[in-house]
Amino acid sequence: MLEHQTRSLSDPLAVSCLWLGDSSRNEFREARASLDRFGRVVECVRFADALAVLDSPSFAPALIVLAQSYPGQFSTESVDRLRRAAPLARVVGLLGSWCEGEARTGRPWPAAIRIYWHQWPGQGRRELKSLAAGIGSAWSLPGTATEEERLIAGSRPARSRGEGLVAICTRRHEVHDWLAAACRSRGYATVQLRPDRPARIDGARAVLFDASTADDAEMAPLRRLRRDLGSAVPILAMLDFPRVEDGDQALAAGASAILSKPLLLDDLFEHLDRFAGNAS
Incomplete structure (x- = not known):
């Protein structure tokens, strides 16, 4: 289990995160590095370690990021156990290359945010910035929100105009x-x-x-x-x-x-x- 912290825990807008999965995989490295810029991150490779972290009263993550390398790595039952241990946390499924098409051929986790590794530099970065700034974010919606509702919440008017x-x-x-x-x-x-x-x-x-x-x-x-x-x-x-x-x-x-x-x-x-x- 590893822990990283780049913002003060007294900062009310720090985005605490529990990471579960292999962050050494090339497809997950950028996402894992970006989380460190927004708050405290506790990293676990084993599911049992993640449950032990959530059992501690000193850590209540805003996000649980499941870095799934292949379909079925984390079962629906496992995700439900994590959600029961941290009911206020948003579950974000970060999906690797082998998970393409899982929504059509597999059983996607219910009430979870899904984002593919190659979408993280745009969507993940944008949502983390919004959460850290305390403004509306698609990731701050209830876990039962639909994909359509997240798209609407994530679409915000541009704060500046492009030039050139x-x-x-x-x-x-x-x-x-x-x-x-x-x-x-x-x-x-x-x-x-x-x-x-x-x-x-x-x-x-x-x-x-x-x-x-x-x-x-x-x-x-x-x-x-x-x-x-x-x-x-x-x-x-x-x-x-x-x-x-x-x-x-x-x-x-x-x-x-x-x-x-x-x-x-x-x-x-x-x-x-x-x-x-x-x-x-």
């Missing part, structure tokens, strides 16, 4: 159209780039690069784009349900960050505002 030019690199006109409409609604100007043509553009604050997979055929245009633009312009690569190795290949090809598809516009802007220098 965003280039959208995609072969598909429909993808360009909806990304362009979204970016313009935020205040960004947009221009389309073609993956099969040299990138001749000046003044872009960021590039959205659309791809399906991280195979060599789709990464070759990304490498060429990075060569054309140099190192100063951030490139956000959007991949379909990426695995850890997909993200690594895209980063090696020149991406600055990975966005998973399908995505929420809030996740897109969480990254875009940060990399384009418009974060509030």
